[in-house]
Structure formats: C-alpha cells, structure tokens
Amino acid sequence: MVDFKSIIKEQREELESINKKENIIERIALKDAKKYLDYPNVLVITGIRRCGKSIFSYLLERNHKFIYVNFDDERLANLDSSNLDLILSSAYELYGDIEYIILDEIQNIKGWELFVNRLRRTKKVIITGSNSNLLSSELSTHLTGRHIDVKLFPFSFKEYLMFKNFKLSSAYTTKEKSEIIKHLENYIVSGGMPETYKFGNQILVNIYEDIINKDILLRYNISKPVEFKNLSKYLISNVGKEISFSKLKNILDVGHVSTLSTWTNYLENSFIFFKLNKFDFKLKTQYLANKKFYCIDTGLISSIGFKFSEDKGRLMENLVAIELKRRGVENNTELFFWKEIENKEIDFLVKQENKILDLIQVTYANSEVEINSREIDNLKNCNLNCKNKIIITWNYEAEKEGIRFIPLWKFLLE
16 A cells, blocks of 8 residues: 555655755746735646746745645556545645645646645645646636646746846946856756756756656657657757748658647647747638747757757747747737748747737847848838837847847846
C-alpha cells in the first residue's frame, strides 16, 4: 500500500528546503495571482516543465494553512481518482484543517476534474500543469467559468536581473548600462529556466528530453518517434523562419500534413514552442498561410538547436517574440508576423481587438549604419494603419522618420 503521508510530508519539506536555501525571487505575476485567490475560483497555473510553477504556488500559500501534492512523482504513478480522497485524508491527518490545496501536475490522474470541482466549494484550490490541452479540455467541461488561468513563463529579463541581485531603476548610469548588457549577453544564451543557473545548460537538455519522451511520445503513443524528434529539432533550429507544412512533410518524410499539424499542436500544448500566423484581415487566409514557430526559451535553442551563423540575431528575435507573447497574456493582445507578395516583411505585428498597436522589426545592430535599409523601408512603406513603429537593436537608440529605435535591453525592461 502506498504511504501517502510520507510522500506528502517529503514533498512539502523539499519545497520548504528550496525556499530556505536557494535564491527565490517574487515573480512579477505573483501579485495578480494573489488577487485571484480572493474569489471562489480554481487558480490554474500552466507553463513549460521546470519553469517554477511549484515554487510560484508555494509562494502564494506559504503564509496560510495549506497542503501540497505533486503527482509528477513515480510513487504516485498509476493512481486514479479513487485514491484522491485517501491522499486528502492523509494530508488532513498531517496538517489538520487547511485553507489552501496545491495540486501539482494533477492532469496525470484520470478523473481529477470532478475531485477538484468538489474541493473548490470549501477550499481555495491551485492546480498546476505542463500540458495546456489536458488541463483546458477538462476544465472547460467541468469548471466552466469557475477557474482563472495564469500562464507562467521562464524568467523574463527583469526577473533574471532580480535573480542576479541587480537593482532595477528608472534610470541607469553608463556603468550600470554596461553591466546590464553583460547580463543580457548571458541571458540571451542561457535563457530564463531557473535551474539553468544552478546546474548549467546541460539541465536544459534533460528537461527537453523529458518533455519529448514523457509528456508527448509516451502520453500520445506516437508511432513514429524518430520523425517526431526530427520535427522538434527542425523547429528549434529554424525559429523565426516561415514554415510550410507541405514542404516540411517532404523534408521530414512524414506521410500527411495533418500529422505534422497534430504533432506541432502537441509541442505547443507542452509549451516548448508557440506559433505565429501571418497577419491578414481574412481569417481563412491566416489559417492557410505559412507559419512561424518560436521557442519558449532561448537557452533551449542554444542547447538543442543546430548552430547557425546568425545565432545572435535569431536569438534576439526569439527573445523579443517571448517578451511580446508574455505581454500579450497580460494585456490581451495578439501577435502575428506580416508579409506582402513583394517580400516586404515585418517581424512582429501586435493587435488588440481590431486595432494594430505596434509594428516591430528586430536587428542585431549597434549603430545606424549597421541597420539594413530594408528593415526601415518595410516599416515606412507598409499599407498598415499603425503609428507606433519600432526597430529593436542590440544597442542603438534614436527616433527618426516616425520610427523609434530602441536597444533590446531597454525594450525588455520597459
């Protein structure tokens, strides 16, 4: 028989030990998440494996009476919903009456949603998960209108600087700017996964392989694992490039375009990648056009992707994509790329409802002469109604001809 008490106690002690011994920062999303707990809803925290969801949940509840159960534990494998009441009873015996319940990776347990639906009537419930589809499909069925979602990303550059004990300010000296750029050079290669700064970039290889093998290949019983791994490696080595599923089908020797579409959905649901559509006023055209894929963490690109000569510029573009995606979650905006038949292209288009808010180009440039004239011309001559036109550079700042040139570090700290 499984000793639930010992498992629950060990899991909590592990969390408390991490909080005491390691440099834990207050994530920027924490403030809003605390507000959501004032209402009788289930708080759902999703994000890629090991981006800090467990610690984030612990920081929300450490000042209250709570229990924490992590179902991504081999000792709790093969359980079903009939065991959940036993786990809850064990927790009550250990900690007495509790206010908050944290259920980590509970989508691993079949029938979990009805258990959570019952709990939320008397307790404040936080659930976390690293698969958006498994959580959302069950929540929409059984908890309609009774849950609030928080998507947790790897460390933003702001959070990385906080982690490095760099004091954020509204103005910086020349020396401080130099320090920020040094930090940025490390961050853009190492990324924002917290454990990278404890174990080194090798941990990213382990995390990536766990996601591919455990969360996707095994969970979905994919019959062509080699081809699937080739797809993921191709996407991570070609971030920001237009991709045609019909051409990719031939490159990877996969039988059907629909198979690639399904596989990329699995990758997106596990938060390794996110997809951008080409902007068009017609939705059908958007769906049929080529796509671009970006990785959720630039450290994963550096550790897993095939090395290419334009690493710095591509990593810059991917980093901007992550930041815009993060802000989109906060501000309810949508992110696209834009391209005309004449091959005029703009890296990012930010839209809110029916209004285009920003048109953004990204270029690895330290001075005006290093900026390709095409980047500027495409912004100036596009037939889109948008006044806010931006070129993000490595370290060049100016405002000319209605275009704002802003260094990457400054954009990330805005």
